[in-house]
Amino acid sequence: MHHYAILANPGHNRIYFDTALKIAVLELEAMFAGLNVQVQDIGERELGLPAAIAFSTQDPLSSDELRQISASSIYYAIFEVMPQGLLKPLQPEPYGTFPESMNQILRYTGKTNEQFTRLMVNLGLSACDTDSKVKTLMDPMCGKGTTLYEGLIRGLDVVGVEINDKWVQEIQTFIVKYLKNGRYKHETKKEKRTGEKGKKLANCFIVDTAISKEAFKAAPQNLKLMAADTRICDKVVKKNSIDLMVSDLPYGVQHGSKQATDVKMARSPLELLEEALPAWKNCLKRGGAVVLSYNEFTLKWKEAAQAFEAAGFLVKADTPYVGFVHRVDQSINRNIIVAVKG
Numbered sequence: 522m523h524h525y526a527i528l529a530n531p532g533h534n535r536i537y538f539d540t541a542l543k544i545a546v547l548e549l550e551a552m553f554a555g556l557n558v559q560v561q562d563i564g565e566r567e568l569g570l571p572a573a574i575a576f577s578t579q580d581p582l583s584s585d586e587l588r589q590i591s592a593s594s595i596y597y598a599i600f601e602v603m604p605q606g607l608l609k610p611l612q613p614e615p616y617g618t619f620p621e622s623m624n625q626i627l628r629y630t631g632k633t634n635e636q637f638t639r640l641m642v643n644l645g646l647s648a649c650d651t652d653s654k655v656k657t658l659m660d661p662m663c664g665k666g667t668t669l670y671e672g673l674i675r676g677l678d679v680v681g682v683e684i685n686d687k688w689v690q691e692i693q694t695f696i697v698k699y700l701k702n703g704r705y706k707h708e709t710k711k712e713k714r715t716g717e718k719g720k721k722l723a724n725c726f727i728v729d730t731a732i733s734k735e736a737f738k739a740a741p742q743n744l745k746l747m748a749a750d751t752r753i754c755d756k757v758v759k760k761n762s763i764d765l766m767v768s769d770l771p772y773g774v775q776h777g778s779k780q781a782t783d784v785k786m787a788r789s790p791l792e793l794l795e796e797a798l799p800a801w802k803n804c805l806k807r808g809g810a811v812v813l814s815y816n817e818f819t820l821k822w823k824e825a826a827q828a829f830e831a832a833g834f835l836v837k838a839d840t841p842y843v844g845f846v847h848r849v850d851q852s853i854n855r856n857i858i859v860a861v862k863g
């Protein structure tokens with residue numbers, strides 16, 4: 522057997538309090554399942570490290586497996602656990618796409634934590650069963666873009682839909698400035714999305730970019746962004762084009778006075794979910810996955826599961842896709858639901 526230990530990112534503990542490692546174990550189990558790697562004895566372990574998750578495998582992890590595991594949200598460093606408990610540091614190859622700073626520069630109230638977003642993206646990549654070579658990640662309620670930046674960092678194509686036009690503008694301004702400052706090759710264009718009788722539904726902002734000129738020439742990554750109501754996102758996003766959706770449902774709590782007084786945001790989370798699911802399903806490819814976080818104080822997992830099932834999704838109701846509930850603050854008890862378009 523081969524024994525490994527992941528040193529937990531210290532930032533994680535602060536954010537999820539005492540449940541950080543527990544939910545990271547579930548995320549890792551999902552990632553290993555996606556990689557077809559059999560793991561044993563995975564869990565928190567006392568190894569003389571501040572906080573660590575240990576696991577064992579029959580065969581040594583390959584360099585690609587190591588690289589993929591280094592993208593888990595808890596990851597800070599990985600060691601092979603040698604006889605007598607000696608820890609040998611391993612060096613996974615870097616991902617080679619955009620740096621983490623893309624997701625860390627913007628700070629704002631209501632931002633979904635980047636590490637948690639990474640955890641959801643990993644669950645989505647594991648749960649989705651599509652054959653796309655480069656996967657397309659959509660956030661159908663993208664706020665100011667945390668999921669989209671995480672997708673670009675992970676080498677994916679990304680699509681964002683957000684009802685608040687001001688936030689869509691902010692994403693555009695930020696991404697163009699970021700790419701310019703980092704001297705990343707990029708090309709932008711604008712298109713109109715129209716409905717019946719040519720009626721305009723939304724403007725679509727498009728960026729093609731890559732970390733180098735060579736990568737751009739070979740295959741640029743693509744970002745598409747639209748200010749639209751998620752309930753009609755299938756009118757502005759190509760049908761059957763999305764491999765995974767990752768989103769954070771409005772929490773039904775006040776992040777700022779403007780958001781709370783906006784009538785468009787006043788709908789209950791369950792109502793919004795039920796109304797949005799048919800359009801989300803249309804956008805997804807068969808086998809595509811939805812990973813949605815929400816506040817258990819305003820929506821129960823069972824209610825969300827029923828809504829997904831009523832819309833024709835298959836809900837992932839077994840470990841490692843359940844058991845993510847954790848306290849964020851006094852008014853938010855966050856959970857995750859994962860479902861697949863069958």
Ligand SMILES: C[S@@+](CC[C@H](N)C(=O)[O-])C[C@H]1O[C@@H](n2cnc3c(N)ncnc32)[C@H](O)[C@@H]1O
Nearest residue numbers: 632633662663664665666667683684750751771
């Ligand atoms: C919890 S926030 C997402 C935050 C985002 N993950 C981030 O880090 O910026 C939920 C988002 O859903 C958006 N929203 C609410 N109702 C919507 C609708 N009908 N269509 C599209 N977006 C909607 C809100 O404007 C808000 O930006």
